Amino acid sequence: MGLPRTRSLRDVVLILLGATTMHLATVLFQEPGSIIVSTQVSSHFMGGINDSAISHLNVEDSPLEKEEAQQPLGTVESESDIITAVDIAHDFPETTLVSHAPGWTVYRNLYMFYGTLYIVSSQPMSAFPDIMFVTSTGLPAENTPENIALRMPTARDMDVITPSQARLLWGGDPDKAERNRIWPIEGNTVLINEPSQFLDHYYHFCAEFLLGAWSFWQSAFNTAASSTSWTSSRAPPIDRMIFAHADANGWRDRPGFNAYFLRAAFPSLAVEVQEDWQDRIAATSSRGGRPRAWIFDTVMLTDRSAAFRGEACGSRTQRIAAEAVEHGRKLGTLAADWWEPIRRSVLRFSGVDEKTLAIGYHVDAQRGDLVVAAATATHDPIVVTYISRQGSRRHLIDDDHATLVEALTSMCDAHGWELNVVQAERLSKEEQLALAARTTIMIGVHGNGLTHLIMMPVTPISTVIEIFYPTGFAHDYEWTTHALGMRHFAIWNDTYHSYPETVWPNYPEGFQGTQIPVHAPAVTQLIQDRIAGRLQ
Ligand SMILES: *[C@@H]1O[C@H](CO)[C@@H](O)[C@H](O)[C@H]1NC(C)=O
Numbered sequence: 001m002g003l004p005r006t007r008s009l010r011d012v013v014l015i016l017l018g019a020t021t022m023h024l025a026t027v028l029f030q031e032p033g034s035i036i037v038s039t040q041v042s043s044h045f046m047g048g049i050n051d052s053a054i055s056h057l058n059v060e061d062s063p064l065e066k067e068e069a070q071q072p073l074g075t076v077e078s079e080s081d082i083i084t085a086v087d088i089a090h091d092f093p094e095t096t097l098v099s100h101a102p103g104w105t106v107y108r109n110l111y112m113f114y115g116t117l118y119i120v121s122s123q124p125m126s127a128f129p130d131i132m133f134v135t136s137t138g139l140p141a142e143n144t145p146e147n148i149a150l151r152m153p154t155a156r157d158m159d160v161i162t163p164s165q166a167r168l169l170w171g172g173d174p175d176k177a178e179r180n181r182i183w184p185i186e187g188n189t190v191l192i193n194e195p196s197q198f199l200d201h202y203y204h205f206c207a208e209f210l211l212g213a214w215s216f217w218q219s220a221f222n223t224a225a226s227s228t229s230w231t232s233s234r235a236p237p238i239d240r241m242i243f244a245h246a247d248a249n250g251w252r253d254r255p256g257f258n259a260y261f262l263r264a265a266f267p268s269l270a271v272e273v274q275e276d277w278q279d280r281i282a283a284t285s286s287r288g289g290r291p292r293a294w295i296f297d298t299v300m301l302t303d304r305s306a307a308f309r310g311e312a313c314g315s316r317t318q319r320i321a322a323e324a325v326e327h328g329r330k331l332g333t334l335a336a337d338w339w340e341p342i343r344r345s346v347l348r349f350s351g352v353d354e355k356t357l358a359i360g361y362h363v364d365a366q367r368g369d370l371v372v373a374a375a376t377a378t379h380d381p382i383v384v385t386y387i388s389r390q391g392s393r394r395h396l397i398d399d400d401h402a403t404l405v406e407a408l409t410s411m412c413d414a415h416g417w418e419l420n421v422v423q424a425e426r427l428s429k430e431e432q433l434a435l436a437a438r439t440t441i442m443i444g445v446h447g448n449g450l451t452h453l454i455m456m457p458v459t460p461i462s463t464v465i466e467i468f469y470p471t472g473f474a475h476d477y478e479w480t481t482h483a484l485g486m487r488h489f490a491i492w493n494d495t496y497h498s499y500p501e502t503v504w505p506n507y508p509e510g511f512q513g514t515q516i517p518v519h520a521p522a523v524t525q526l527i528q529d530r531i532a533g534r535l536q
């Protein structure tokens with residue numbers, strides 16, 4: 001998949017210095033697609049270039065580079081730094097780290113040359129996060145030792161070089177008034193390194209990737225003071241997303257929610273896909289030409305495999321967004337209602353009115369790692385939505401479904417609550433979103449239909465009730481519900497399980513089947529307790 005991997009950086013340097021053979025020259029300047037990676041010269045330097053090899057060739061830092069001010073790592077830059085224009089014609093701006101959690105990393109001045117991302121810095125590699133927590137080879141994931149090893153990034157995926165090494169590669173000759181051969185990718189980019197394996201699914205794209213990306217982007221640029229509410233966020237707009245390993249269909253789901261959400265949330269955002277990324281790779285090295293690099297002004301690099309190497313995702317939640325959200329919570333730079341701007345944009349786009357958007361609005365309190373709405377927030381009217389899966393593969397015992405509908409109907413009639421029993425696939429996108437936008441209690445068997453919970457208003461009684469085959473569990477909707485500040489209950493027939501109790505993923509026989517039981521009175525009792533405030 002994709003282009004053949006680039007040669008080691010040293011090979012390139014050797015070519016530039018003329019210390020090479022015809023064979024190497026042919027390797028470098030062949031058109032992409034026909035390149036054969038030379039094994040004769042492949043090297044395994046930890047940091048790519050062998051420094052002693054370089055100094056041996058008499059290349060030294062220029063005084064100018066030595067004097068370049070160093071940005072402290074891991075800090076948010078001031079506004080003035082962000083808007084300062086850098087003269088990339090003559091300088092190699094150094095890469096700085098803005099923020100990092102496993103799978104989510106924001107850099108300024110990150111370089112790309114022949115498919116490899118380069119950190120250009122006079123600091124050692126150890127000053128930056130280990131690349132295994134930043135990126136991967138971009139291959140689809142399988143749970144085998146071979147595949148896990150194949151996804152481990154190497155210096156071909158990401159490397160650290162010094163400004164003088166960058167000059168060797170892409171520098172113009174100052175004596176001839178030549179400009180550096182680096183071209184800017186201006187503004188703010190999200191570079192998505194994961195393949196289409198999960199991206200083409202509504203839950204994984206909207207409730208995992210987008211949710212993680214938005215939370216990380218917000219907290220990377222916010223301070224505690226600017227994260228009291230999403231309205232005071234100082235995170236800059238996102239200009240483009242580049243799906244490096246997914247083609248135009250690779251990030252689209254079949255029902256079409258992914259494209260709908262992305263366009264609604266970010267109407268001006270430009271999307272590039274794998275083919276565009278390959279164009280950019282090819283453009284860094286052409287037959288007979290001199291190598292050039294792209295430089296990202298500000299880029300958030302996201303990688304699913306790298307997120308899974310983190311503790312929150314890999315050991316606890318299996319949710320890539322967990323690394324992003326927990327990082328922001330720890331720093332105190334994630335507003336309680338951080339998701340609200342995306343939710344509002346999507347719902348406004350779909351035609352939901354302002355009165356509905358204002359339901360329960362007044363989110364300002366925090367409890368543990370759960371965000372809860374203020375006790376004053378109201379949720380009027382009460383809307384109970386049961387998303388039925390009886391038309392799909394995994395579903396309830398037919399009698400239990402019928403009994404549940406009867407019990408919900410009489411409960412809602414008795415209290416004057418609105419009840420919707422829907423099969424999502426029979427509604428238009430707009431109808432589905434309009435319903436989620438006003439739902440107080442969402443009920444359903446574990447499945448993609450529950451992804452709409454990301455469009456529910458967050459109030460103290462907002463609740464997701466997920467029905468599993470008894471003893472079965474998965475974190476998908478539970479984690480997502482809590483990340484947004486709502487309560488989640490897993491139903492096993494006549495019992496429920498909820499935070500702070502820990503339930504581990506489990507897929508018993510029957511999990512995917514058509515005989516999932518549910519004891520209706522357990523569900524209606526739970527709903528009444530939640531709405532009455534007896535279950536906080
Ligand atoms: C770098 O190159 C020098 C000279 O060729 C060699 O002696 C040294 O072992 C190399 N270092 C690494 C880390 O490969």
Ligand SMILES: *[C@@H]1O[C@H](CO)[C@@H](O)[C@H](O)[C@H]1NC(C)=O
Nearest residue numbers: 470492493494495517518519
């Ligand atoms: C579900 O719970 C009810 C009420 O306790 C019980 O009568 C029924 O047998 C249970 N069903 C299953 C499949 O366990």
